[in-house]
Each structure stands twice: as C-alpha cells, then as structure tokens.
Amino acid sequence: DPKLDPFTTLLDLKLGTFDPERGPVQVRTQEDLRGFFQADPPRPDELVYRVMPVPVPTENSEIQCSTTVLEPGTVGDEYYMTKGHFHAVRDRSEIYIGLAGEGCLVLATEDGRHRVEPIREGMVNYVPGGWAHRSVNVGDEPLVFFAAYVGDAGHDYATIERDGFPVLVCRGDDGPVVTDNPHY
Numbered sequence: 001d002p003k004l005d006p007f008t009t010l011l012d013l014k015l016g017t018f019d020p021e022r023g024p025v026q027v028r029t030q031e032d033l034r035g036f037f038q039a040d041p042p043r044p045d046e047l048v049y050r051v052m053p054v055p056v057p058t059e060n061s062e063i064q065c066s067t068t069v070l071e072p073g074t075v076g077d078e079y080y081m082t083k084g085h086f087h088a089v090r091d092r093s094e095i096y097i098g099l100a101g102e103g104c105l106v107l108a109t110e111d112g113r114h115r116v117e118p119i120r121e122g123m124v125n126y127v128p129g130g131w132a133h134r135s136v137n138v139g140d141e142p143l144v145f146f147a148a149y150v151g152d153a154g155h156d157y158a159t160i161e162r163d164g165f166p167v168l169v170c171r172g173d174d175g176p177v178v179t180d181n182p183h184y
C-alpha cells in the first residue's frame with residue numbers, strides 16, 4: 001500500500017516561499033557559520049540564509065525538496081554562503097533550480113577535485129553523488145534556489161567544518177574571485 005497521500009503546495013518562484021508552508025523554516029545566522037567562514041563573524045545575529053523544507057520520510061524511496069534563500073553580504077572577504085555538505089550517504093544525488101539572484105555552486109570530491117558552477121534564474125544544476133556542495137551569493141539581491149534530493153541522503157557537515165572546500169569565493173574589485181583555500 002502507498003505510504004503517503006498526494007499533496008500540493010504553491011511555490012513563489014521569486015521569493016522561494018511555499019504556501020502553505022510544509023515544515024519549520026531553518027534559519028542560519030553568521031554565528032551558525034562560525035568555523036565555516038575564514039574570519040570570525042562580525043555580526044553574529046545577522047541572518048545569512050533560510051531553508052524552507054517540504055518534509056517527507058527520509059527514505060530512499062522518497063524525494064526531499066526545499067528552497068534556500070541566501071542573503072547578500074560578506075564575512076571578511078567571503079561572500080555569504082551555505083555551510084555546505086557531503087550527503088551522509090555519499091552516493092546520493094541532487095538537483096538545484098535557480099529562481100532568483102546571482103550565485104555560485106562550489107562542488108568538491110573527497111580527493112580534492114573541485115568545480116564552480118553558476119546559479120541563476122532558470123539554471124538547473126546537477127549535483128552527482130560524491131560531490132560536496134555549497135552555494136554562494138555573489139550578487140546584491142537574495143539568491144533563491146529550489147533543491148530536490150534523494151530522501152535518505154542526509155547531511156555530513158562535519159567533514160566540511162574540518163577541511164573546508166578547496167576554493168573560497170571572495171569579493172574582488174571587479175566582482176567575485178575564486179582563490180585556493182589556504183587552510184584546505
């Protein structure tokens with residue numbers, strides 16, 4: 001017998017909000033990102049991003065989805081970004097769809113390969129299993145994207161907190177600059 005009943009929610013394609021909301025909004029402040037940015041947070045209470053979830057059972061047979069709204073800003077030279085994670089079940093994949101703003105998706109494998117892909121309205125980013133991923137807002141407006149991923153993927157933040165990503169995305173005089181992470 002099917003485990004779930006069908007449901008429908010309305011996604012605001014500009015704001016990334018769901019109506020009705022399906023689950024508790026996750027809020028991440030500068031303080032929550034301490035240790036992920038190179039610099040200590042200058043304004044610990046300031047909002048960096050929110051995740052709006054559409055919760056379903058965390059099982060391989062389901063598809064989780066959510067939207068992320070990442071504010072514009074910097075800590076030190078680094079643009080506001082998500083913590084970033086490997087999926088706890090390493091081979092689980094994910095799809096991002098850009099809804100608003102200007103962003104970068106930084107991806108890295110455990111053996112240190114990396115890629116930087118653009119996130120923009122209408123762009124579809126494929127995140128294959130085995131690639132850690134972090135989104136970065138390199139614009140002046142909120143970066144909004146939709147994500148759908150395998151239900152039992154889970155999140156491994158600890159590896160990123162310890163090692164970081166191979167590259168940093170920083171504000172330069174003429175826009176974003178991708179540099180090697182000296183602490184990786």
Ligand code: F6R
Pocket residue numbers: 051066068082083084085094133134135147149153155
């Ligand atoms: C889920 C996923 C996104 C992120 C969200 C916040 O697998 O990749 O929904 O969870 O963008 O980023 P993190 O989880 O790195 O804080």
Ligand code: ZN
Pocket residue numbers: 085087094133149
């Ligand atoms: Zn993910």
